[in-house]
Amino acid sequence: MSYFSKKYHAPGTSPGTLAETAGAGGLVIRLIDYTATEFTEKDLISPAECHDYLDRPTITWIHVQGTVAPETLRHVGELFELHPLALEDVINAGQRPKAERYGGHLFVVACDPSLAGDGHVTSHQVSLFAGENFVISFHSGPDDPFEPVRARLRKAGGRIRTRKADYLLYALLDLVIDGGFPLLETLGDAIEETEADLLERPDRASLHKLHAIKRDLLLLRRMLWPQREAINALVRDGEPPITDETRVYLRDCYDHTTHIMELLESYREMTAGMLDIYLSSVSNRMNDVMRVLTIIATIFIPLTFIVGVYGMNFAHPDSPWAMPELRAYYGYPAVWLVMLALAGGMLLLFKRKGWF
C-alpha cells in the first residue's frame, strides 16, 4: 500500500460527481431479504431487480462486491434515496472511516485491513448504508468477507434473524473490526521475531524487516484511528435506525476498536525502541572488532620500531658508539627478550584496563 491511497476527483468538480474510476468491473451484487421466518437469497444482475423488496416490511441486505461502476451506484442511490456526497465517498475508495447521518439513513465507512501476499498490510474500503429496513454494503476488495454473516442469516432462529437492520449493520461492522485481531496477532509475532533477531544477530535484513513493520503499523494506525471515532459516533447516536438493544453490541464493538488501537500504539512503541537496540548492538560489535584489531596493531608497532633500530647501518669503524649491541654476543636473544617483555607488558596492561 502506498503512502497516498485515496481516489479523488479534480478539485472544483461538483460534489457528488460519480466518475469512472480505474479497475471497475468484476462486480457481484448479492441480495438477501429476510424476516424471522422468511429468507430469500439471490445474486442480482442489476440493482433494479431489488425494487420488489423495497416496500415490503422485510429487511433487505444488498451487498456489492468489487469496484463499483458509476451507473450502478447512481441506480442504487436513486432507489434508496441515498445522498450524492455519500455515493461519491463509495466510489472514491480510500476514504477515512466515518459514520454520518444523511436524512433518514446512516452512512458508515470502515476499512478492512488484511495481509497481502507479500506480507505487507493492504486495505479495502467497506461502505455501509443502513435505514429502517435495509442495509447496503460495498466492499472494494476482490473477496467477499461477509460469508460468515450470511451463514448466520441462513440459519432460522438465530438472534440476527429476529433483530432489525441496525443489528445487521452491527454484525457487518463487527466482522470487519474483529478482522483486526488476527492481523495484529501476526504483526505481534513478526515484531517478537524481529526483536529476537536484532538482539542476537543484528544484520541489515532484520533492519529492513523492522522498517517494513513500522511502515505497516503507521499505515494501519492512520486507517484505524478514525474508525474508533466513527464507531463511537454510532454508539452515542440515539436515533433510529440504531436501537437501544443494538447499542449494547455496538459498545462492545467500540471496545474492540479501542483494544486494537491500544495494541497498535504499544506495537509502535515497541518498534520505536527496537532501532535503538539494533544501533547499540551494531555499534557494540563494531567496537569489539575495532578494539581487538587496534590492540594487535598497537602491540606490534613498538616492536617494529625496535627491529627497525637494529636494521640501521651505523658503522663507524672505530667508534664504540656505533651500535655496539649488534656486535654483542647475546645481542640478538636480548632484543627478543626485550620485545617479548614489552609485548607481554602491554597485553597485561590492556587486559588490566579491561580493554579486551
Add this chain to the structure above:
Amino acid sequence: MSYFSKKYHAPGTSPGTLAETAGAGGLVIRLIDYTATEFTEKDLISPAECHDYLDRPTITWIHVQGTVAPETLRHVGELFELHPLALEDVINAGQRPKAERYGGHLFVVACDPSLAGDGHVTSHQVSLFAGENFVISFHSGPDDPFEPVRARLRKAGGRIRTRKADYLLYALLDLVIDGGFPLLETLGDAIEETEADLLERPDRASLHKLHAIKRDLLLLRRMLWPQREAINALVRDGEPPITDETRVYLRDCYDHTTHIMELLESYREMTAGMLDIYLSSVSNRMNDVMRVLTIIATIFIPLTFIVGVYGMNFAHPDSPWAMPELRAYYGYPAVWLVMLALAGGMLLLFKRKGWF
C-alpha cells in the same frame, strides 16, 4: 516559502489600518451575478461598478485576484459594510486560516498551498466574505484558481445555481481544500522515492531532499492545521447565511481537511523515521569499509614485524646467537612459511568471528 511569511503593521498601529503593501498591482476584479435563471459575468475596472447589483435579490460574487491595493479594499469594505479588522487581514496576507463572524457576514481566511516551480511548497491566502446574497473572494496569488466553479455557475440548471450564497462559499472552500489532495499525492510519491533512495544508496543528495520534504511538511502543517478548525467552526455555526442543506456539504469539507491533516501527520512520522534509516545505512557502510581496511592493516603489521626482525644487522663474528636463522639453509623459505601460516591463521580467526 520562508519560515516567517506574514505581513504585519508596525505594533501600535491603529487596528484596521490598510497600508500599502509591496507588490500591489496587476489586480483583476471579476463579477458574477446569478439566480437560478439569470447569469451575468463581467470584469470590473473598479469596485464601484458593482453597486448596481447590490440591492437586487440575485447572488453577487466578486472575485479579486492578486495583491489588492488599500483604496480598492476600502471601497469594497464600504460598499458591503465589511469590518475593518477583516479588511486588515485581507491586506496583511499570511494570516492563519480562520472563520469569524463580523455582524451579519462571515469572514473566512483559507490558504491555498501549491507546488512552486522549484519543487517547494508555496502558499497563497484566500479571503472570503459571505453575506445573505453576496460572496467576495480575494486570492493573493498570480493565477485565479476558481475557474472550475465559474464553469459550473455558467451551466444553467446545476445545483450551484439553485442554492444560496453559502453554497457558493462552500464551493470555493471545497476547491481550495481539495487542492491539497494532488499536492499530498505528489509529496507522498516524493517520500516513497526518497525512502527507496535512502535504503539502497544513502548519499548526501537524498539527505538534502529529505530535509526539504520535512521543511515543506512542517510549513504545510502549520498552514493547514488552523484551517480544519476554521471549517469546523463553519459547520457548527448554525446561523445565517449558513443553511442546513449546505452544512451537510461543509461537513464533507471538514472531513477532507481532517483527512489531509491525518495524511500530513503520517507523512511527518514517515520522514522522521527516515533519517534513522539514513544514519544507520551510512554508519553500516562506513563500518564495512573501516573493518575491511583495518583487517588488512592488522594482518600485515605482524608480518612487517617479522621481516623487520630479519633485517636486523646482528653480526657477532663468533656468536652462535647472532641471528643463526639468517645463515640457515632453508631460512628464507621457512620465514615465508611462517608468515603465510600467520596471515592464514589470522584470516581464519577473523572470518570465524564473523568480522568480515
Add this chain to the structure above:
Amino acid sequence: MSYFSKKYHAPGTSPGTLAETAGAGGLVIRLIDYTATEFTEKDLISPAECHDYLDRPTITWIHVQGTVAPETLRHVGELFELHPLALEDVINAGQRPKAERYGGHLFVVACDPSLAGDGHVTSHQVSLFAGENFVISFHSGPDDPFEPVRARLRKAGGRIRTRKADYLLYALLDLVIDGGFPLLETLGDAIEETEADLLERPDRASLHKLHAIKRDLLLLRRMLWPQREAINALVRDGEPPITDETRVYLRDCYDHTTHIMELLESYREMTAGMLDIYLSSVSNRMNDVMRVLTIIATIFIPLTFIVGVYGMNFAHPDSPWAMPELRAYYGYPAVWLVMLALAGGMLLLFKRKGWF
C-alpha cells in the same frame, strides 16, 4: 507475556458465542454466602448448587478460579441472567479492563499483574459481576488471590460484613489494584540497580536487562491504562448497586490506579533516559581506548620512519652525500637522542592539548 495475548473468536462468529478455549480445567468454584450475622462457605462441584442461595436476601459471592469451561459459564449466566457479551469477555481472557452496565448488573474486567518466576511481568484477567445481592468473580490464573478478603469476611463484625454487595466488589477490586504497589516497588528497585550498573560498568547484560524492563513497563502500561478509566466509570456511576458510602472507597481505589499510572509513566521516562547514559558511557570508554592506542601508534610511526632512514643502503664509495651520518662517530646515540626528543615532544604536545 507476549505482545499479543488476547483470546478471540474467528471474526464473524455470533457475539456471545462461548467456545472451548485451550487450557480449560482445574476449575475451582467457591461460594460464600453472608449477612452481618450469618456466614456460609463451601466449595461447589457445579454452579447449579448455588441455586438455593439466590432468592435469599443474603449476599452471595461465587468465585471461579482458573480457566472456565463454556458450559459452566453458560450455566452461571443463565442462573444470574448475565449478558452473553459479558460472558464472552470472561472466556476470551486478555480483555482490556472495563466497567460496563448490562441491565441490572455491573460487569467489571480488571487485570491482575504479577511477577512470573522468570522475573517478567505476567497478567491474569479478573472478571467481576455485581448485582444487588451477589458478586461473581472469575480469575484466570492458577492461584486464588482473594484469600485475604475471605479471611476478613469470616470475621463477624467487620465492616465488610455489614455492607452490601458493592462493598464486596470494591474489596476485590481494591485487592487486585493494590497488588500493583509491590510490583512497582520491585520494578523501581530493578530500575535503580540497572541505572547504577549502566553508570558504573556499562555492559551488554545490563542493556538487555534495561530492554526487558522497558518491555515489561510497556506491557504493564497497556494493561493498566484502561483500568483507571474503568474505576473512574464506577465512581461516576450513580446507580445501584453502587451506593454513596462505597463510592468514597472507590474514589480511593481510583486514586490508587492514578498513582500507579503516574509511577509507571515516571519509570518509563527514567528508562528512556537510561539508554542515553549507556550509549554515552560505552562511547566514552571506546573513545578512551581508541585514543590511547592511536597515540601510541602515532608516536612510534615517525620513529619507525627515522630508523628506516638509517636502514637504507646508500653507499656511493666516494660521495660525501651517501649517508655520512652512518659513519659519524656519535651517529647512533645522536639518532637515539633525536628520537627520544621527538617522542617526548609529541607526548608533551598531546598532553597539553588534553588528548590523554
Add this chain to the structure above:
Amino acid sequence: MSYFSKKYHAPGTSPGTLAETAGAGGLVIRLIDYTATEFTEKDLISPAECHDYLDRPTITWIHVQGTVAPETLRHVGELFELHPLALEDVINAGQRPKAERYGGHLFVVACDPSLAGDGHVTSHQVSLFAGENFVISFHSGPDDPFEPVRARLRKAGGRIRTRKADYLLYALLDLVIDGGFPLLETLGDAIEETEADLLERPDRASLHKLHAIKRDLLLLRRMLWPQREAINALVRDGEPPITDETRVYLRDCYDHTTHIMELLESYREMTAGMLDIYLSSVSNRMNDVMRVLTIIATIFIPLTFIVGVYGMNFAHPDSPWAMPELRAYYGYPAVWLVMLALAGGMLLLFKRKGWF
C-alpha cells in the same frame, strides 16, 4: 535572560506583602485623561496627584514605567481600590501572563519580549488594571513602549478616543502582543541563516548559535504560552468593563497570540531537526576524511611489508634458497612492478566498491 527569572517573597510571607525589590528607582509616571472631546497629558511626581481625575467621567490612564517602589504601589492601590494580591504580582515581576478579575476591575499580566543588545531574547512584565473609566499600566523595562498609543490618543477624532477604557486596555495589549511579530521575524531569519550554515559548512560556531536560538525559543514559549490563555479569558469574559464592541478586537488579539504560538512551535520543530542535520553533516565529513586516510594507509602497508622482505639479510653462502631474488638480474624492477600492480589493484578494488 536566565532560566529562573521570577521575583518572589520568602515562602510564608503574608500574601499581598509589598517588599522592596532590587533595582527600584528611575520611576516615571505618566497620566492621560481623555474623553472624545477633552485631552489632558502630564507627568506626575506622585500618584496622589491623579486624585482629581478619579471622580470625573473621563477615562484616566496612568502609566508607571520602570521598577516600581512599594510605597508608590501601595498608594495607587489605595486610590483605585486594587487587590493586594494583584499589587504583589506587579512588584514581583516575572509572573506568568494571566487575566483575572478582582471585584470590579480586571487585572492583566502580559510579557513584552524583545531582543537585547547581545542578540538574546529578554522580557519585561506589563501589568494592567482596568476598571470602568480607568486603566493603570506598569511596565518593568527601562523604555516606554506605549508611545504609539499615546500618539493615537492625542489625535482627536480617532476611534480610540470615542471608546471606553476597555478599548484602551485592548490597544495596550495589542501593542505588546504585536511586538512578537518583528521578534519572530528576526528569529525566523536567524534560523534560516543557521540552517544554511549547518547544511553547507557545519562548524562549532553555528552549533552554538543553534543552541542559543533553541534556548531563546524555549524561554519565549514559556512566557507566551499562558498569554494566549489570558487573552482568551478576556474574550470569553462577558462582564464589564469589557464591552461587546471591544470583544471583537480582543478576538483579533487572541488570533494573533495563537498565530505567534504556532510560529514558535514550528520554529521549535525546525530547530529540533537541525541538530540532526549538523550531526549527520559532521559525521559525513569525518567519515570522508577517515576513509581517505585509511585507504592511503591500507595501500602502503602491504607495500612496506614487501620492501621489508627484501631488506632481510638471509645470506647462506651456498643455499639457492637464500633470497635468490636479491641476486636476480631484474629483481629490483620486478619488485617495483609487483608493488605498483598491487597498489593499482587495491585502488581499483576500493574504487569499484565505492569506498572513495
Add this chain to the structure above:
Amino acid sequence: MSYFSKKYHAPGTSPGTLAETAGAGGLVIRLIDYTATEFTEKDLISPAECHDYLDRPTITWIHVQGTVAPETLRHVGELFELHPLALEDVINAGQRPKAERYGGHLFVVACDPSLAGDGHVTSHQVSLFAGENFVISFHSGPDDPFEPVRARLRKAGGRIRTRKADYLLYALLDLVIDGGFPLLETLGDAIEETEADLLERPDRASLHKLHAIKRDLLLLRRMLWPQREAINALVRDGEPPITDETRVYLRDCYDHTTHIMELLESYREMTAGMLDIYLSSVSNRMNDVMRVLTIIATIFIPLTFIVGVYGMNFAHPDSPWAMPELRAYYGYPAVWLVMLALAGGMLLLFKRKGWF
C-alpha cells in the same frame, strides 16, 4: 529519594487500617487556638488535651510534626470524626497530592519538596484536614516548616487572625507551594552551570551532574503534577469551609502551582537538549584528536615505505637494474628531497581540503 517512595499496606488489608510504620517517634504536637482577639499556643503531650477547644467557636489548629504513631492518629480521628481512608493516607506517607471531601471536612495532601544535604531533592508529605473551625496538619519530615505562619498568627490584627479556618488552610498550603520557588531557583542555577560546563569542557562529571538533575526534575514533576490538580479542585469547590474571600487567595495559589509546573517543564526540555550538546561536543573533540593523529600517521606511512625501499638488499654484481639509486652520487639527498616534497604536498592537500 528513590523511584518508589510510597508506604503501603499488604494488598487485601481492610481499608482504613492504621498499621505501625517504620520510623515512628520523635512526635511533636502543637496547638494554636485563636480568634481575632484571643490567642492560645501550647505543645501537647497527647491529642486528648485538645478536647476542651473543640466546642468553642474559636479556630483550633493542631499541628503534628514527624512520623505519627497509629494510636495518636486514631485518637485524633475519633475526636474530629475524620474518615478512616483519610487517616490511612496520613500514615502511609508518599501519597500523591490530592484534595478530597469526606463528609463535612476537607482532606488535602500536599508534598513539601526540599533539597537534602547531598544536593538531591527529597520530599515530605503534608496532610491537612480542615473543618468549619479547625485545621489539623501533619508533616512527615523532621523540621516544622510552619513557623512563619505561626509568627503571623501571634501578631494580633493581622488578616489571618480575622479570617476563618479556610484561610489558615490556604496560608499553610501557600507556604508549602511557595517553597517550590527557591528550590526551582537553585535547580535553574544548577542547570545553567551544567550547561556552561557541557559547552566548554564536556567531561563525565558534568554528564553525571546532568543525569542527577534530570532525575530530580522527573521526581519533582511526578510529585507536583497532581498538586496543581488538587489546588484547582479546592478553587472550584464552592462549598464550606471554603469561602469566596479565600477562593481569591487559593486562585493565586493555583497560579503559583501552574507557574512551578511550567518552570519544571521548561527545565526538563532544557536538560533534554543538553545531552545532545554533550554528545556533539564529545564527538567533536574525539574527531579532532583522531583526525590529527590519523593525518600524522598517513603522512609517515608512505615515507616509511620509501625508506624501506632503499633498505632492500638487491645486489646483482653486474646488473645495472640492481638499485642503481643506492650508488648514485646524490642518491641520499635526492631521497630526502622526494620525501620532504611528498610530506609537504600531502600536508598542503589535507589543509586545502580543510581536514585540519
